[in-house]
Amino acid sequence: MRYWLIPVLAGLAPFASAQTAENTCSAEKIAEIVAPAHSGSPQVEINCSATLPSGSSISKELVFQGEAASNLTFDCNGAHIVRQSGNGDNVKIRSVQQNGQWQRPQNLTLRNCNIQGALRISGMDDDTLRAVSRRPDATQNIQAAAPTHITLDKVNITGNGRIPLYLRPGATYITVKNSYIQGQSDGTAVYFDMESAHNVFEHNTIEVRNKREQFALDGSAHNTVRHNRFLSPHNGGIFLYRNCGERGVIRHQTPSSNTISDNYFANKQTRVYRPIIWIASRNGGKSYCSDDAGYALGSSADDRDFAENNRITGNRFDKFCSLFTIKQNWQPNHISDNREQ
Numbered sequence: 007m008r009y010w011l012i013p014v015l016a017g018l019a020p021f022a023s024a025q026t027a028e029n030t031c032s033a034e035k036i037a038e039i040v041a042p043a044h045s046g047s048p049q050v051e052i053n054c055s056a057t058l059p060s061g062s063s064i065s066k067e068l069v070f071q072g073e074a075a076s077n078l079t080f081d082c083n084g085a086h087i088v089r090q091s092g093n094g095d096n097v098k099i100r101s102v103q104q105n106g107q108w109q110r111p112q113n114l115t116l117r118n119c120n121i122q123g124a125l126r127i128s129g130m131d132d133d134t135l136r137a138v139s140r141r142p143d144a145t146q147n148i149q150a151a152a153p154t155h156i157t158l159d160k161v162n163i164t165g166n167g168r169i170p171l172y173l174r175p176g177a178t179y180i181t182v183k184n185s186y187i188q189g190q191s192d193g194t195a196v197y198f199d200m201e202s203a204h205n206v207f208e209h210n211t212i213e214v215r216n217k218r219e220q221f222a223l224d225g226s227a228h229n230t231v232r233h234n235r236f237l238s239p240h241n242g243g244i245f246l247y248r249n250c251g252e253r254g255v256i257r258h259q260t261p262s263s264n265t266i267s268d269n270y271f272a273n274k275q276t277r278v279y280r281p282i283i284w285i286a287s288r289n290g291g292k293s294y295c296s297d298d299a300g301y302a303l304g305s306s307a308d309d310r311d312f313a314e315n316n317r318i319t320g321n322r323f324d325k326f327c328s329l330f331t332i333k334q335n336w337q338p339n340h341i342s343d344n345r346e347q
Contacts, residue, residue, distance in 0.1 A: 035056070036058070043065040049068070058081065063086050067097070070100070072109040073112075077113045077114075082120070087123070088123075099111055100127070101129045108130065116161055119160075120164075122164050125170070125171055125172075127180060129152025129153065129175060130175065152176030152202075157181045161182070168192070183210065186210065186213075194218050198223050199225070200226070200257045201257075203227045207232075208231070218241055220236050221244040221245070225260065226259070226264070235269070236272065242282060243271050244282075248311045258303065258305075266316070268320040271321065271324070278325070278327055283333070285336060311336055314336055320344065321344045323344070331344070
Protein backbone atom coordinates (compact mmCIF):
# COMPACT_ATOMS: atom_id res chain seq x y z
CA MET A 7 0.00 0.00 0.00
CA ARG A 8 2.78 2.40 0.82
CA TYR A 9 4.44 1.80 -2.58
CA TRP A 10 1.16 2.58 -4.33
CA LEU A 11 0.82 5.90 -2.46
CA ILE A 12 4.23 7.26 -3.46
CA PRO A 13 3.49 7.87 -7.16
CA VAL A 14 0.01 9.16 -6.37
CA LEU A 15 1.31 11.70 -3.87
CA ALA A 16 4.15 12.62 -6.17
CA GLY A 17 1.64 13.25 -8.92
CA LEU A 18 -0.37 15.55 -6.68
CA ALA A 19 2.58 17.73 -5.66
CA PRO A 20 2.95 19.67 -8.96
CA PHE A 21 -0.81 20.29 -8.99
CA ALA A 22 -0.70 21.77 -5.49
CA SER A 23 2.24 24.00 -6.41
CA ALA A 24 0.47 25.19 -9.52
CA GLN A 25 -2.62 26.05 -7.52
CA THR A 26 -0.52 28.12 -5.10
CA ALA A 27 1.45 29.79 -7.87
CA GLU A 28 -1.71 30.92 -9.65
CA ASN A 29 -2.63 33.06 -6.67
CA THR A 30 0.79 34.68 -6.27
CA CYS A 31 1.63 37.91 -8.06
CA SER A 32 3.92 37.53 -11.04
CA ALA A 33 7.07 39.59 -11.48
CA GLU A 34 5.17 41.64 -14.05
CA LYS A 35 2.40 42.39 -11.56
CA ILE A 36 4.90 43.44 -8.90
CA ALA A 37 6.51 45.75 -11.45
CA GLU A 38 3.08 47.25 -12.22
CA ILE A 39 2.45 47.87 -8.51
CA VAL A 40 5.73 49.64 -7.83
CA ALA A 41 5.81 51.62 -11.10
CA PRO A 42 5.21 55.36 -10.57
CA ALA A 43 1.63 56.59 -10.88
CA HIS A 44 0.70 58.82 -13.80
CA SER A 45 -2.50 60.26 -15.22
CA GLY A 46 -3.18 57.13 -17.25
CA SER A 47 -2.42 54.78 -14.38
CA PRO A 48 -3.35 56.31 -11.00
CA GLN A 49 -4.23 53.01 -9.34
CA VAL A 50 -3.60 49.28 -9.48
CA GLU A 51 -5.99 46.47 -8.63
CA ILE A 52 -4.54 43.76 -6.41
CA ASN A 53 -5.85 40.25 -7.13
CA CYS A 54 -2.92 38.13 -5.97
CA SER A 55 -0.78 37.55 -2.90
CA ALA A 56 2.56 39.32 -2.76
CA THR A 57 5.50 40.49 -0.70
CA LEU A 58 6.75 43.81 -2.08
CA PRO A 59 10.44 44.50 -2.57
CA SER A 60 12.05 46.00 0.51
CA GLY A 61 12.25 49.79 0.45
CA SER A 62 9.50 50.24 -2.14
CA SER A 63 7.63 53.51 -2.52
CA ILE A 64 4.15 53.14 -4.00
CA SER A 65 2.51 56.20 -5.55
CA LYS A 66 -0.55 54.40 -6.95
CA GLU A 67 -3.79 53.73 -5.12
CA LEU A 68 -3.93 50.08 -4.08
CA VAL A 69 -7.41 48.70 -4.81
CA PHE A 70 -8.59 45.38 -3.39
CA GLN A 71 -12.06 44.79 -4.76
CA GLY A 72 -14.64 42.07 -5.14
CA GLU A 73 -14.08 38.35 -4.90
CA ALA A 74 -10.76 38.71 -6.74
CA ALA A 75 -9.30 40.19 -3.54
CA SER A 76 -10.36 37.23 -1.40
CA ASN A 77 -8.04 34.71 0.26
CA LEU A 78 -4.97 36.88 -0.26
CA THR A 79 -2.04 38.02 1.86
CA PHE A 80 -0.44 41.28 0.77
CA ASP A 81 2.77 42.11 2.63
CA CYS A 82 4.04 45.62 1.96
CA ASN A 83 7.35 44.62 3.56
CA GLY A 84 7.70 48.13 4.99
CA ALA A 85 6.82 49.90 1.74
CA HIS A 86 5.58 53.50 1.88
CA ILE A 87 2.33 54.15 0.06
CA VAL A 88 2.47 57.85 -0.75
CA ARG A 89 -0.15 59.77 -2.69
CA GLN A 90 1.29 62.06 -5.35
CA SER A 91 -1.88 64.09 -5.92
CA GLY A 92 -5.53 64.27 -4.88
CA ASN A 93 -7.11 63.65 -1.49
CA GLY A 94 -8.81 60.27 -1.81
CA ASP A 95 -7.84 56.99 -0.18
CA ASN A 96 -4.44 55.43 -0.76
CA VAL A 97 -5.77 51.94 -0.04
CA LYS A 98 -9.31 50.83 -0.94
CA ILE A 99 -10.80 47.52 0.14
CA ARG A 100 -14.22 47.48 -1.41
CA SER A 101 -17.15 45.49 -2.72
CA VAL A 102 -18.32 45.78 -6.31
CA GLN A 103 -21.73 45.16 -7.80
CA GLN A 104 -21.95 42.74 -10.70
CA ASN A 105 -25.19 41.61 -12.34
CA GLY A 106 -27.15 43.04 -9.43
CA GLN A 107 -25.14 41.14 -6.82
CA TRP A 108 -22.53 42.51 -4.44
CA GLN A 109 -19.17 40.75 -4.66
CA ARG A 110 -16.98 41.39 -1.62
CA PRO A 111 -13.41 40.74 -0.49
CA GLN A 112 -13.11 38.08 2.20
CA ASN A 113 -10.20 36.58 4.13
CA LEU A 114 -7.74 39.25 3.10
CA THR A 115 -4.64 40.15 5.13
CA LEU A 116 -2.75 43.40 4.63
CA ARG A 117 0.41 43.88 6.68
CA ASN A 118 3.64 45.80 7.19
CA CYS A 119 2.46 48.88 5.29
CA ASN A 120 3.21 52.57 5.84
CA ILE A 121 0.38 54.65 4.40
CA GLN A 122 0.67 58.40 3.96
CA GLY A 123 -3.02 59.26 3.78
CA ALA A 124 -6.02 57.01 4.33
CA LEU A 125 -7.41 53.49 4.12
CA ARG A 126 -11.11 52.78 3.60
CA ILE A 127 -13.14 49.56 3.69
CA SER A 128 -16.40 49.95 1.74
CA GLY A 129 -19.51 48.00 0.84
CA MET A 130 -22.65 49.57 -0.64
CA ASP A 131 -22.64 53.06 -2.14
CA ASP A 132 -24.76 55.77 -0.51
CA ASP A 133 -27.65 55.59 -2.99
CA THR A 134 -28.02 51.84 -2.51
CA LEU A 135 -27.72 52.23 1.26
CA ARG A 136 -30.49 54.78 1.29
CA ALA A 137 -32.85 52.46 -0.61
CA VAL A 138 -31.98 49.34 1.37
CA SER A 139 -32.34 51.17 4.69
CA ARG A 140 -36.08 51.49 4.05
CA ARG A 141 -36.42 47.72 4.56
CA PRO A 142 -36.72 45.91 7.92
CA ASP A 143 -33.90 43.50 6.94
CA ALA A 144 -31.50 46.37 6.15
CA THR A 145 -28.75 45.41 8.61
CA GLN A 146 -28.50 41.87 7.28
CA ASN A 147 -28.35 43.03 3.66
CA ILE A 148 -25.86 45.84 4.28
CA GLN A 149 -23.53 43.48 6.11
CA ALA A 150 -23.86 40.78 3.44
CA ALA A 151 -22.64 43.27 0.83
CA ALA A 152 -19.62 44.59 2.74
CA PRO A 153 -16.06 43.24 3.08
CA THR A 154 -15.62 40.72 5.86
CA HIS A 155 -12.82 38.88 7.67
CA ILE A 156 -10.14 41.42 6.79
CA THR A 157 -6.95 41.71 8.87
CA LEU A 158 -4.79 44.82 9.03
CA ASP A 159 -1.57 43.99 10.89
CA LYS A 160 1.22 46.52 11.41
CA VAL A 161 -0.47 48.94 9.05
CA ASN A 162 0.75 52.40 10.03
CA ILE A 163 -1.27 55.34 8.72
CA THR A 164 -0.28 59.01 8.75
CA GLY A 165 -3.37 61.09 8.08
CA ASN A 166 -3.28 64.29 6.07
CA GLY A 167 -6.88 65.49 6.42
CA ARG A 168 -9.09 62.63 5.37
CA ILE A 169 -10.11 60.22 8.17
CA PRO A 170 -7.12 57.85 8.28
CA LEU A 171 -9.06 54.61 8.89
CA TYR A 172 -12.71 54.34 7.89
CA LEU A 173 -14.93 51.25 8.03
CA ARG A 174 -17.98 52.09 5.96
CA PRO A 175 -21.44 50.62 6.58
CA GLY A 176 -21.73 46.88 7.07
CA ALA A 177 -18.05 45.94 7.45
CA THR A 178 -17.78 42.89 9.71
CA TYR A 179 -15.03 40.85 11.34
CA ILE A 180 -12.33 43.39 10.55
CA THR A 181 -9.25 43.05 12.77
CA VAL A 182 -6.86 45.98 13.15
CA LYS A 183 -3.83 45.21 15.31
CA ASN A 184 -0.28 46.27 16.07
CA SER A 185 -0.74 49.46 14.07
CA TYR A 186 0.01 53.16 14.56
CA ILE A 187 -2.36 55.88 13.37
CA GLN A 188 -1.03 59.41 13.50
CA GLY A 189 -0.96 62.68 11.56
CA GLN A 190 -3.92 65.02 11.09
CA SER A 191 -7.63 64.50 10.39
CA ASP A 192 -10.53 66.79 9.61
CA GLY A 193 -12.77 64.25 11.37
CA THR A 194 -11.93 61.37 13.68
CA ALA A 195 -8.84 59.16 13.57
CA VAL A 196 -10.90 55.97 13.27
CA TYR A 197 -14.52 55.62 12.23
CA PHE A 198 -16.72 52.51 12.40
CA ASP A 199 -19.89 53.39 10.49
CA MET A 200 -23.50 52.20 10.70
CA GLU A 201 -24.37 48.50 10.70
CA SER A 202 -20.70 47.48 11.01
CA ALA A 203 -20.15 44.80 13.64
CA HIS A 204 -17.92 42.17 15.24
CA ASN A 205 -14.71 44.06 14.57
CA VAL A 206 -11.57 43.96 16.72
CA PHE A 207 -9.25 46.92 17.31
CA GLU A 208 -6.34 45.90 19.54
CA HIS A 209 -2.74 46.73 20.44
CA ASN A 210 -2.75 49.92 18.38
CA THR A 211 -1.52 53.45 19.08
CA ILE A 212 -3.65 56.45 18.08
CA GLU A 213 -2.09 59.92 17.99
CA VAL A 214 -4.00 62.11 15.55
CA ARG A 215 -4.40 65.89 15.66
CA ASN A 216 -8.07 66.77 15.19
CA LYS A 217 -10.99 68.70 16.64
CA ARG A 218 -13.16 65.68 17.39
CA GLU A 219 -13.02 62.43 19.31
CA GLN A 220 -10.35 59.98 18.21
CA PHE A 221 -12.63 56.98 17.62
CA ALA A 222 -16.31 56.94 16.59
CA LEU A 223 -18.63 53.95 16.93
CA ASP A 224 -21.58 55.19 14.87
CA GLY A 225 -24.35 52.59 14.98
CA SER A 226 -21.63 49.95 15.21
CA ALA A 227 -22.14 46.95 17.49
CA HIS A 228 -20.44 43.90 19.01
CA ASN A 229 -16.96 45.37 18.54
CA THR A 230 -13.94 44.87 20.79
CA VAL A 231 -11.58 47.79 21.43
CA ARG A 232 -8.81 46.69 23.80
CA HIS A 233 -5.19 47.21 24.78
CA ASN A 234 -4.80 50.39 22.73
CA ARG A 235 -2.99 53.65 23.53
CA PHE A 236 -4.76 56.94 22.81
CA LEU A 237 -2.07 59.60 23.04
CA SER A 238 -3.97 62.73 21.98
CA PRO A 239 -7.60 62.48 23.11
CA HIS A 240 -7.81 66.24 23.66
CA ASN A 241 -11.36 66.42 22.29
CA GLY A 242 -12.47 62.97 23.34
CA GLY A 243 -11.37 59.38 23.07
CA ILE A 244 -14.15 56.96 22.06
CA PHE A 245 -17.72 58.13 21.45
CA LEU A 246 -20.67 55.80 20.86
CA TYR A 247 -23.70 57.20 19.04
CA ARG A 248 -26.03 56.80 16.07
CA ASN A 249 -25.93 59.40 13.31
CA CYS A 250 -29.69 59.52 12.82
CA GLY A 251 -30.85 60.40 9.32
CA GLU A 252 -27.48 61.39 7.85
CA ARG A 253 -27.71 61.44 4.03
CA GLY A 254 -31.31 60.23 4.41
CA VAL A 255 -30.17 56.75 5.44
CA ILE A 256 -32.10 55.05 8.26
CA ARG A 257 -29.85 53.67 10.97
CA HIS A 258 -31.22 50.37 12.26
CA GLN A 259 -28.43 49.08 14.47
CA THR A 260 -27.58 50.81 17.74
CA PRO A 261 -24.05 51.27 19.17
CA SER A 262 -24.54 48.40 21.60
CA SER A 263 -22.80 45.33 23.00
CA ASN A 264 -19.34 46.78 22.44
CA THR A 265 -16.41 46.00 24.73
CA ILE A 266 -13.93 48.81 25.47
CA SER A 267 -11.32 47.45 27.85
CA ASP A 268 -7.76 47.87 29.10
CA ASN A 269 -6.99 50.93 26.97
CA TYR A 270 -4.77 53.85 28.02
CA PHE A 271 -5.78 57.48 27.45
CA ALA A 272 -3.16 60.23 27.80
CA ASN A 273 -5.71 62.85 28.82
CA LYS A 274 -3.57 64.93 31.15
CA GLN A 275 -4.02 68.04 28.97
CA THR A 276 -7.72 67.45 28.33
CA ARG A 277 -10.28 69.69 30.03
CA VAL A 278 -11.55 67.96 33.14
CA TYR A 279 -15.20 68.11 32.07
CA ARG A 280 -14.55 66.69 28.58
CA PRO A 281 -15.71 63.06 28.34
CA ILE A 282 -13.07 60.63 27.11
CA ILE A 283 -15.47 57.71 26.68
CA TRP A 284 -19.01 58.89 25.98
CA ILE A 285 -21.88 56.44 25.62
CA ALA A 286 -24.85 57.83 23.66
CA SER A 287 -23.09 61.11 22.92
CA ARG A 288 -25.73 62.45 20.51
CA ASN A 289 -29.25 61.08 21.11
CA GLY A 290 -30.60 63.03 18.15
CA GLY A 291 -30.50 66.79 17.94
CA LYS A 292 -28.63 67.00 14.63
CA SER A 293 -30.11 69.05 11.81
CA TYR A 294 -30.18 66.04 9.48
CA CYS A 295 -31.97 63.67 11.89
CA SER A 296 -35.28 64.28 10.12
CA ASP A 297 -33.84 63.45 6.70
CA ASP A 298 -34.89 59.80 7.11
CA ALA A 299 -38.41 60.57 8.35
CA GLY A 300 -41.51 58.66 7.34
CA TYR A 301 -40.76 55.05 8.25
CA ALA A 302 -41.50 52.98 11.35
CA LEU A 303 -37.92 51.71 11.33
CA GLY A 304 -34.74 52.47 13.27
CA SER A 305 -33.70 56.08 13.50
CA SER A 306 -36.63 57.12 11.33
CA ALA A 307 -38.94 56.08 14.17
CA ASP A 308 -36.71 57.36 17.01
CA ASP A 309 -33.57 59.49 16.72
CA ARG A 310 -32.04 58.45 20.04
CA ASP A 311 -28.82 56.42 20.25
CA PHE A 312 -30.08 53.51 22.41
CA ALA A 313 -26.48 52.61 23.30
CA GLU A 314 -26.74 49.76 25.77
CA ASN A 315 -25.08 46.58 27.04
CA ASN A 316 -21.65 48.03 26.38
CA ARG A 317 -18.81 46.95 28.67
CA ILE A 318 -16.33 49.67 29.66
CA THR A 319 -13.76 48.04 31.93
CA GLY A 320 -10.16 48.28 33.04
CA ASN A 321 -9.31 51.47 31.16
CA ARG A 322 -6.57 53.76 32.49
CA PHE A 323 -6.35 57.55 32.30
CA ASP A 324 -3.74 60.15 33.22
CA LYS A 325 -6.53 61.81 35.16
CA PHE A 326 -9.92 60.43 36.04
CA CYS A 327 -13.07 62.17 37.24
CA SER A 328 -16.02 59.89 37.88
CA LEU A 329 -18.47 62.59 36.82
CA PHE A 330 -16.97 63.40 33.42
CA THR A 331 -14.24 61.04 32.17
CA ILE A 332 -16.71 58.27 31.32
CA LYS A 333 -20.17 59.59 30.56
CA GLN A 334 -23.31 57.67 29.67
CA ASN A 335 -26.55 59.16 28.43
CA TRP A 336 -28.25 55.81 28.08
CA GLN A 337 -28.49 52.64 30.16
CA PRO A 338 -27.93 49.82 30.93
CA ASN A 339 -24.19 49.54 30.39
CA HIS A 340 -21.51 47.84 32.47
CA ILE A 341 -18.81 50.24 33.68
CA SER A 342 -16.16 49.05 36.17
CA ASP A 343 -12.50 49.25 37.22
CA ASN A 344 -11.69 52.40 35.23
CA ARG A 345 -9.23 54.67 37.00
CA GLU A 346 -6.15 56.85 36.88
CA GLN A 347 -2.94 55.32 35.63
